[in-house]
Structures are given as C-alpha cells and as structure tokens.
Amino acid sequence: MEPDLFTAAAEDRQEREPGNSPLAVRMRPRVLDEVVGQQHLLKQGAPLRRLVGEGSGGPAGPSSVILWGPPGTGKTTLAYVVSKATNKRFVELSAITAGVKEVRAVIESAKRQSGGYDRETVLFLDEIHRFSKAQQDSLLPAVENRWVTLIAATTENPYFSIISPLLSxxxxxxxxxxxxxxxxxVLRRALTHERGLGGAVTLPADSEAHLLRIAGGDARRALTALEAGAGAAIAKGEAEITLSTLEESVDRAAVKYDRDGDQHYDVASALIKSIRGSDVDATLHYLARMIEAGEDPRFIARRLMISASEDVGMADPTALQTAVAAAQAVALIGFPEARIILSQAAIALALAPKSNAAYMAIDAALADVRKGLAGPVPPHLRDGHYKGAAKLGHAQGYQYPHDLPGAIAAQQYAPDEVHGRRYYEPTRYGAEARYADILDRVRERLSGE
Known part of the structure; x- marks a missing residue:
C-alpha cells in the first residue's frame, strides 16, 4: 500500500464530511479564485496562474516552487490548490518532524504512482528552512528529474536559509x-458559507475588530478564533458572537487601540516617552499593548530607530546599531517571534544612558541656515581641482590635517557668518562624556590656542 493513501483518504473524508474538520480546514480554498489576498500572484498571467496552466495551453512550468511569507498568508493553501487544479496527488510534510527518510519515501511513492497510475505528485514541504544543507540536497534529484512538483514554504529569507542549487x-x-x-x-465568507458556519451566528463590528487584532494578519488564526467564539455563542443560545463571549472563548481581552486613530499615536508616544524616561517596565507595557493590538512591527521598529538617535544618541552610539539590527530582523521574521527582538531593542534603549545632544545640534544648525546664516565657503576650503582655481584663490593655503601632529589643523572651516558658533554641546552621560573631553581638546586646537 502506498504510504500516502491515508492522506488521500483523509482529504476525501473532509470533503464528504466537512463538519468533522476544523473551520480553517473546511474553509480552505479549493480553486485559485477562492484565495484571498496575494493578488500580485493571482491576477491573469501571474506566476500562480501559469503554474496551474491557465492561459498557457496546459500545466507546465517549474518543478519546484518556494513560497516565502509570514505565517497564515496561505502557503499551505496555495500548494493544495495547485495540486487540485493540476489533478496531482497532494502530500504534505513538515521539516520540523520529517527527515530525509520520509522525503525519500514520498519520492519513491511518487515515482511508482507516476509509472503505475500515471498520476503526478505535489510534495508540499513546510518550514523548509529547518532542513540542513544535506537534507535539502536530498531533494535535488527529485526536482531535476521532475519526479515530484516540490512546493516548499518558508517564513525566513530563502537567500539565507535555502541552498543555492535548490533556489536556482x-x-x-x-x-x-x-x-x-x-x-x-475570510471571516464573512466563513460565517455564511455552507462549508463554514452557514449563517448560524452573526459577528458584530466590535467583535470583528477584535478578531482582526488578535489574528495579526494570519487567516488561520482568525478562523480558529472565530470558530471558538461561534461555538461559545451557540452553546449560550446567542444569535451573535458578542465581544464578551469572544473574549471568554479565546481568552484574550480586547485591547482599546485604534491603529488609525488617537490610541495609535497616544500609545506610540507613551512608548517613546517611557524609553526617554528610562522606565523599562512602562516601556514593555506599551510595547505589549501595541503588539497585542496587532500594530505593524515595522512601525514599532521605526520608532525605536528614531529614539535611538533622538534620546540616546552619543551617550551610547551602539544604540542605533541595535535598533537598526532589530528593524532588519523584524522585517525578515515577522510576528510572533518579532516580539522578542522588539523587546530586546526596547529594553536596551530604555536602560541606555540618555543624550539628545545630536538631536539638538542638527536642529540648532538648521535654525541658523533657515535664518540666512549660510555665507560663502572659505576660499581655502573650495574645490581646487579645475584649471584656473588657483587664480581665484581657491584651495590656496589649505592645511592638510593628516600632515600635522594630532591630524588637526588650526584653520577656519565654517563661513564667517557662523564661525565660532557651537551647535553640538555633549552631555556628560555614558559614552558621550568621553566625546565631550575629546571635543574640548579639538576645539582648543582648532582655535590655535
């Protein structure tokens, strides 16, 4: 008996008896037109349409596809739909639990099915980034020989996590x-469709908003929570899933937070002011509220980068590096793991020594420029590389600092209008204390004293 016949039997049973399956499984799209989102891949002539043979005279295309995206965006669904649309067997493995042995068993089964039953196989391999290089190498013969159509899913950047031969x-x-x-x-369809709840309950606007927040862009999570709320409402004899019933059934309180309104800006402001005030616990509270409310992690990361320069600055120059690294990691990973990265960055900023000197310095310089204090560049600093520059006195008398002791030349750099004005006034906090001492010595040398 082929090892995947149990999978096929389970799929057939789910289609015959949908009520026995979880709502997320029952509502899984069966054709591309039922897929929600990903329109850049689903419009006419787009890659997925071509993959199933639409508009090309029949199924063709690559024997390996890598789907890269956050959880709940439809990677498993798309693989399933492709197998249905091309009338291929669908076999699903997870790199978390499967190894080379299981992969080889599926490949051997696929070869027998192709030869004996003239039916090709779609192998959906979830979390492929968890496979080692050697394990990924084991997939290459099947891909090259088209023994299976491999559809691999990953939440991590494939250029970092998947071997080049497979990626190419x-x-x-x-x-x-x-x-x-x-x-x-997705929710409206699940509420009314016969494969879903069939109109058994309704979903008020406040309950829907709560579902959207806790889903965090994950359709599977949204449907799971909807199913829990619907079950609780029906058990109570209620015709709608009230907010209180939904909160009880999913054990998640509704966070008062409007991503397009006052709460968005108020909580973001409180987060930054808590970092500025070095209250790490308040910082984590506001960060948690933003995460729980489904705030875009990239927005949070951008605010942290700004705070790293505005509030920490030269008191700890590595703070900006930490914030930038966090933003890059968040963009690669996404929620839920991104919460850990944001927490680390926020804690580092809250506990770092504080200085707004860099922020005040550039604003003071900008204020002078806007007042018109932007005189001519001193002649000895002007470009002297073109013919005739010397006759104009340009670059004449310039002292090359690297030729002098300490690499500092006592010459005027600023225009006359702002010569002697001081914009950067370092604090004595953290690393900036060292820069303050350096600056005192540098300014003394520049003045020729």
Missing part, C-alpha cells in the same frame, strides 16, 4: 501579509 531551480514567490480587508472577507 525554483520559482520564488513572495507572499504579502494579509490586510484587515482580506481577513474581513
């Missing part, structure tokens, strides 16, 4: 996070 033989498709509008469509 694959069509890489990037999935975008689902929008609230996308998820609303």
């Amino acid at each position: 033989r694959s069509l890489l498709l990037t999935l975008e996070p689902l929008t609230d509008e996308d998820l609303s469509g």
Whole structure:
C-alpha cells in the first residue's frame, strides 16, 4: 500500500464530511479564485496562474516552487490548490518532524504512482528552512528529474536559509501579509458559507475588530478564533458572537487601540516617552499593548530607530546599531517571534544612558541656515581641482590635517557668518562624556590656542 493513501483518504473524508474538520480546514480554498489576498500572484498571467496552466495551453512550468511569507498568508493553501487544479496527488510534510527518510519515501511513492497510475505528485514541504544543507540536497534529484512538483514554504529569507542549487531551480514567490480587508472577507465568507458556519451566528463590528487584532494578519488564526467564539455563542443560545463571549472563548481581552486613530499615536508616544524616561517596565507595557493590538512591527521598529538617535544618541552610539539590527530582523521574521527582538531593542534603549545632544545640534544648525546664516565657503576650503582655481584663490593655503601632529589643523572651516558658533554641546552621560573631553581638546586646537 502506498504510504500516502491515508492522506488521500483523509482529504476525501473532509470533503464528504466537512463538519468533522476544523473551520480553517473546511474553509480552505479549493480553486485559485477562492484565495484571498496575494493578488500580485493571482491576477491573469501571474506566476500562480501559469503554474496551474491557465492561459498557457496546459500545466507546465517549474518543478519546484518556494513560497516565502509570514505565517497564515496561505502557503499551505496555495500548494493544495495547485495540486487540485493540476489533478496531482497532494502530500504534505513538515521539516520540523520529517527527515530525509520520509522525503525519500514520498519520492519513491511518487515515482511508482507516476509509472503505475500515471498520476503526478505535489510534495508540499513546510518550514523548509529547518532542513540542513544535506537534507535539502536530498531533494535535488527529485526536482531535476521532475519526479515530484516540490512546493516548499518558508517564513525566513530563502537567500539565507535555502541552498543555492535548490533556489536556482525554483520559482520564488513572495507572499504579502494579509490586510484587515482580506481577513474581513475570510471571516464573512466563513460565517455564511455552507462549508463554514452557514449563517448560524452573526459577528458584530466590535467583535470583528477584535478578531482582526488578535489574528495579526494570519487567516488561520482568525478562523480558529472565530470558530471558538461561534461555538461559545451557540452553546449560550446567542444569535451573535458578542465581544464578551469572544473574549471568554479565546481568552484574550480586547485591547482599546485604534491603529488609525488617537490610541495609535497616544500609545506610540507613551512608548517613546517611557524609553526617554528610562522606565523599562512602562516601556514593555506599551510595547505589549501595541503588539497585542496587532500594530505593524515595522512601525514599532521605526520608532525605536528614531529614539535611538533622538534620546540616546552619543551617550551610547551602539544604540542605533541595535535598533537598526532589530528593524532588519523584524522585517525578515515577522510576528510572533518579532516580539522578542522588539523587546530586546526596547529594553536596551530604555536602560541606555540618555543624550539628545545630536538631536539638538542638527536642529540648532538648521535654525541658523533657515535664518540666512549660510555665507560663502572659505576660499581655502573650495574645490581646487579645475584649471584656473588657483587664480581665484581657491584651495590656496589649505592645511592638510593628516600632515600635522594630532591630524588637526588650526584653520577656519565654517563661513564667517557662523564661525565660532557651537551647535553640538555633549552631555556628560555614558559614552558621550568621553566625546565631550575629546571635543574640548579639538576645539582648543582648532582655535590655535
């Protein structure tokens, strides 16, 4: 008996008896037109349409596809739909639990099915980034010989996590996070469709908003929470899933937070002011509120980068490096793991010594420029590389600092209008104390004293 017949039997049973399956499984799209979101991949002539043979005279294309995107964006669904659309067997493995032995068993089964039953196989390999290089190497013969159509899913950057030979033989498709509008469509369809709740309950606006927040762009999470809320409402004899019933059933309080309104700006402001005030616990509280409310992690990361320069600055110059690294990691990983990275960066900023000297310095310099204090560049600093510059006195008398002791030349750099004005006034906090001492010595040398 082929090892995947149990999978096929389970799929057939789910289609015959959908009520026995979880709501997220029952509502899984069966054709591309039912897929929500990812329109850049689903419009006419787009990669997924071509993959299933639409508009090309029949199924063709690559024998390996890599789907890269956050959790809940439809990677498993798309693989399933492709197998259905091309009438291929669908076999699913997870790199978390499967190894080379299981992969080889599927490949051997696929070869027998192709030869004996003339039916090709789609192998969906979830979390492929968890496979080692050697394990990924084991997939290459099957891909090159088209023994299976490999559809691999990853939440991590494939250029870092997937071997080059496999990547070069694959069509890489990037999935975008689902929008609230996308998820609303998923929920409405699940509420009314016969495969879903069939109109048994309704979903008020406040309950829907709470579902969207806790889903965090993950359709599977949204449907799981909806199913829990619907079950609780039906058990109570209620015709709608009230907010209180939903909170009880998913054990998540509704956070008062409007991503487009006052709460968005108020909580973000409180987060930054708590960092500035070095209150790490308040910082974590506001960060948690933003995360729980489904705030875009990239927005949070941008605010942390600004704070790293505005509030920490030269008191700890590595703070900006920490914030930038966090922003890059968040962009690669996404929620839920991004919460850990944001927490580390926020804690580092809250506990860092503080200085707004860099922020005050550039604003003071800008204020003078806006007042018109922007005189001619001193002649000895002007460009002297073109013919005739010397006759104009340009670059004449310039002292090359590297030729002098301490690499500092006592010459005028600023225009006359602002010569002697001081914009950067370092604090004595953290690393900036050392820079303050250096600056005192440098200014003394520049003045010729």
